[in-house]
Amino acid sequence: MITVLVSYERISLFHTMEPFFSKKFRKLFHFTQSPEYCLTKDKNSVLFMERCFQHREPRDLASDELSLIKKLRDKYKTIVFLNGQPEAGTNRLDLLPYVDRLFYKSVFSDPGNYTKDLYAKNLFADYYHKKFNISDKDTEYRYKPVVSIGDIKRIELSWNIGVGNYPRKNWPQRAGVVLARSGFPGLRQFFKTKLKKRPSDFSDPARPIAVHARIDPVSCESIAYQRRLYIEKSATNKLFLTGIVPQNQYYQELKKSKMTLSPFGWGEVCFRDFEAIISGSLLLKPDMSHLKTWPDVYIPYETYIPTNWDGTDLIEKAEAYLSNDQERKRIAENAWEQYRSQLAGLDDRFISIFHDIL
Structure with a gap:
């Protein structure tokens, strides 16, 4: 069995995690929202991480997050990280030293873009910043990645938000999230359209x-x-x-x-x-x-x-x-x-x- 450390919210539950909950694959995974469980109780050797470390700006690892990922790295044989950010960009490249595979919902056609210092960590924001002198209030939003060709090879494409629940309905999905966070993610199927x-x-x-x-x-x-x-x-x-x-x-x-x-x-x-x-x-x-x-x-x-x-x-x-x-x-x-x-x-x-x- 494979452990999945997940942070349930609407995109996660009704889009990113869609294949994990399919009848064909559901029994292969054990889902948890607790890093503590992973560190102290989990007996599996493979960890999938989904949409963790997302709720802060700038999008680089804070000290407590860095400590956690290092501990997880020491424990698990294989760590797969599914990046929750929607854009093709350089966010989450700071995880490369600690994970075996880093998945994005979109990737650059030109891998060389991963070696660039992109404003706001994506190509289109960088374009408007340079062409129209547009800047964000958060001056810490910039991040210069340091990646090698070997690192780039570990950046992979997963699937985007086209996978999942359409047409979207706000209140049913919110109810599904509440139940998932309460320990019943499988009930999401009753809130899908x-x-x-x-x-x-x-x-x-x-x-x-x-x-x-x-x-x-x-x-x-x-x-x-x-x-x-x-x-x-x-x-x-x-x-x-x-x-x-x-x-x-x-x-x-x-x-x-x-x-x-x-x-x-x-x-x-x-x-x-x-x-x-x-x-x-x-x-x-x-x-x-x-x-x-x-x-x-x-x-x-x-x-x-x-x-x-x-x-x-x-x-x-x-x-x-x-x-x-x-x-x-x-x-x-x-x-x-x-x-x-x-x-x-x-x-x-x-x-x-x-x-x-x-």
């Missing part, structure tokens, strides 16, 4: 909303800037539906939208990407070619429409595809098929990643 059937009207001309662009701001300045940039460019254009609405209305609107604008959030891969795809809406999104991820629904002009990170071609791209019904439908349908086919291979992917451990 089923993925909707294949849309019959992919990006159809009859859909009344041209471009769905209801975008929430985020607090971190270097991450929020892209969203503000896109909001400013779309706010005065009648093609874009902007503003904030309740969750149920948001989902209903996606079903009526020809296209959906989904800028980066805390990471490049966003819930909105998959919400758009399952709704049959064509995804319009900042270029994703700098990373690799899975499920991969980011094939330019085949599963989504990429835009420049500075938004200079946003209106042009929207207008071009709104005037091409056939191509818009083709790409939206491709994205749905790509997403569904990759999800069907989740168990196989899980085995292929961890075949030497399971």
Whole structure:
């Protein structure tokens, strides 16, 4: 049996841990929220750590965290860390000396980026910092990684938030988290919603909303800037539906939208990407070619429409595809098929990643 040290919250329970709780693999794992249990009682030799050391800024190990990971390293033969951060970035590279395998939800297409001093530890925040002089209030947010080619080889790709529960429902998921933290993570299945059937009207001309662009701001300045940039460019254009609405209305609107604008959030891969795809809406999104991820629904002009990170071609791209019904439908349908086919291979992917451990 394999021990899993987990910090239950919504993304963890309903997305990251999804394959661990499948009927095929559930009995292979013992789940615990207690580092003390791992250190004093656990008899297993393999430890999976999920979303630990995440709730602080800057995202480097504090002294007590460093002490814990060293003790765990001394005890376990194999430690696998599943990084909970959503972006392709250099966060959590400080764990490399203490873990055998370090998994990210997205990884850089160019491994050389892991050797760079990236502002806010990700490529897109670094871009806005340098191009537009955007800085965060937390001056300790920077971190220069020191990694070798050998270290980079231990950075691996797991799966992103496309794996898991859609459409998301706030209150049922929160109830599931409370029960998981109380020792009943298996009850999560009763708080899941089923993925909707294949849309019959992919990006159809009859859909009344041209471009769905209801975008929430985020607090971190270097991450929020892209969203503000896109909001400013779309706010005065009648093609874009902007503003904030309740969750149920948001989902209903996606079903009526020809296209959906989904800028980066805390990471490049966003819930909105998959919400758009399952709704049959064509995804319009900042270029994703700098990373690799899975499920991969980011094939330019085949599963989504990429835009420049500075938004200079946003209106042009929207207008071009709104005037091409056939191509818009083709790409939206491709994205749905790509997403569904990759999800069907989740168990196989899980085995292929961890075949030497399971």
